[in-house]
Amino acid sequence: MSRRRLRFVVLTLAACATVFATACTVAAPGSPSPVAATAPDAALQPFYDQKLAWGPCAPYATTDEERTAFANPRFDCARLEVPLDYARPEGRRAGIAVLRQKALDQNARIGSLVTNPGGPGASGMSTLTSIISGGAGDGSLARRFDLIGFDPRGVGASTPKIDCLTDAEQDAEREKTFADPSPAGVAAADADSKMYAQRCAERVGTDVLANLGTRDVVRDMDILRAALGDAKLTYLGYSYGTRIGATYAEEFPDRVRAMVLDGALDPEQSTIDRIVDQNAGFQGAFDAFAAWCAQQTTPCPLGQDPKQATTVFQALVRPLIDKPIPAGAGRVLSFSDAQTGVSQALYTPIVYPALSAGIAGLATGNGEILLRLADFYYDRAPNGRYSNTIEAFTVISCVDEERITDRAQIAELNRRSDEVAPFRSTGRGPVNSLDPCAFWPVPPSSKPHVPKVSGLPPTLVISVTGDPATPYQAGVELAKALDGRLLTVEGTQHTVALQGNRCTDNAVTSYLVDGTLPAAGLTCRVD
Structure with missing residues (x-):
């Protein structure tokens, strides 16, 4: 899956009320x-x-x-x-x-x-x-x-x-974080994206992917x-x-x-501008969460000054790049999953209390709550089975969105994204690796x-x-x-x-x- 994009959180909708008078x-x-x-x-x-x-x-x-x-x-x-x-x-x-x-x-x-x-x-x-x-x-x-x-x-x-990946393969993918901007790091990330595209082509079929x-x-x-x-x-x-x-x-x-x-x-x-604007939107939601958190009666894990919340969060989450932490049931919380869990919780303020507890867990070396939030994003059941929601997200995006293969554009995109959403940044500089769509076996059908x-x-x-x-x-x-x-x-x-x-x-x-x-x-x- 593209690590720059987020899907829509499934809604639970309330009943409608009375008819609204309009002009x-x-x-x-x-x-x-x-x-x-x-x-x-x-x-x-x-x-x-x-x-x-x-x-x-x-x-x-x-x-x-x-x-x-x-x-x-x-x-x-x-x-x-x-x-x-x-x-x-x-x-x-x-x-x-x-x-x-x-x-x-x-x-x-x-x-x-x-x-x-x-x-x-x-x-x-x-x-x-x-x-x-x-x-x-x-x-x-x-x-x-x-x-x-x-x-x-x-x-x-x-x-x-x-159906591009097995359940075990999806678990393994989520533990990876490609934060190394060196040629070797970029090559490793490219190989992972290329493998994903190849598996989709082999297991789904290019005649299906094209349509x-x-x-x-x-x-x-x-x-x-x-x-x-x-x-x-x-x-x-x-x-x-x-x-x-x-x-x-x-x-x-x-x-x-x-x-x-x-x-x-x-x-x-454009796809690039949409990704940058979305990152800015999530930083705004993170800032709103930090302001809410600072007003609660229990101590906020990000501190009482919302202006320092991003810096505090960076110090808590960036160590996961090199050393994921335990998250229960023999699983670990990676940097990628931590970011996914946080972003999932930012879709609605209803989840703010869980997000606060999840971030507090980072400080004590317990990643269970943030992993559960990430599981919700990935639609992973407690028994380890995945729906095909995220696979479909990637496959459809690859034929709907503009294909970005220019590494200079990718580096600039990631630089801009880090600038507007510093809470998501690895702090190690932009990685100009290609996402799976760059290796996709069929052309886009929309623009x-x-x-x-x-x-x-x-x-x-x-x-x-x-x-x-x-x-x-x-x-x-x-x-x-x-x-x-x-x-x-x-x-x-x-x-x-x-x-x-x-x-x-x-x-x-x-x-x-x-x-x-x-x-x-x-x-x-x-x-």
Whole structure:
């Protein structure tokens, strides 16, 4: 996995509250027709005409947690068939796993609400069960919509599956830290990245790797829309899911009913600039944590002066580069895992108490808490089994992002990242090694650009001022590119829609149900 990028943390969403009164409206459609807005190509017609065979979800579970969640009788599941390669629809097929909770009020049903939790690589099926268990399964949206979660191609229960590393190999990778900028250190890091790319090519297949990007996911989502019986798509996407939404809007603008994009990626921003801005965002979140920590009644492991917190943390974490510390059950905490665990906790202030305890553990030589936080990021179960979330993250990123092979650019990227996020810096200088994408056996299928849309209905873009993973300005730029309405939320967390903030949740519910946009300039606030 690229050590510079972070994935979206899986959300547990709260129920929506009352409808929010706003000043600008769009047409609110009723029950959708099963006829697509524009007829598909003849070669794809059989895929658009397919009927989903809904049944129990238990066979789709890939983890123990999913086996428990998917047993809930309110869910049913199906598999959508799509072309693996849209240029050859008559060839090999992929199977998209789909989970549904039917609308609680069938008489008031509007259609389907398709969701994506981000990543890339997060399971939409698993996340939807968390959405519902968190309370949204009985709220306003659940009454009016079939709630739909799907695992994008290659992810989770979908087939063919991304599987590049064994569980033991993933454990071994996490113990490595490539902090040596010398030629020998760079060569070792390059060899590790090259090995990862080769294993993916051998174990997954280049024909699969070439067709796993956002370009293909949005085509799958349009076939899903038709198979669900909706003339137009109603969509809620978080983080990377905003890229899926924006790309769908560009590809099929006449097939969008309503679209909420929360935690946006700037569509025009280069990969390098995005990584630097994200690092700056996490430093801001680290600083916010340090300020919170200093105000607690128990002593803060970073000291009582937030301005010195980064220096204190560096002194605690950098020794792990050469000597990882015990972390329970025969495992150790590496520098890389410590940084991953800290960053995972910075997605939301709810995890600040655990993060404080984890950093305190560094001072006593106990890495167990930070390792558990890193395990959550990597989706590692207590039994040592991994989902394919992180592998999918890497594979999809390698065909979605710009490929960086110029070592001078890499050195400058790492220098800039160290400058804006010193809490993450090794202190040993930038390492200009290549990541796995530089050795990828297939070319990128996307590149940054401003979406060219015509006929798109008004969309709702939500951006949090202190979002560490998807900085606020990216939401401003995406709303501008789509000519949509921006909802600003003041706070420090990654994404916010349907997570219990009444102001935001009411705006989202009103827009998705009635087509009513929030008032221009509305700002919500997260405590």
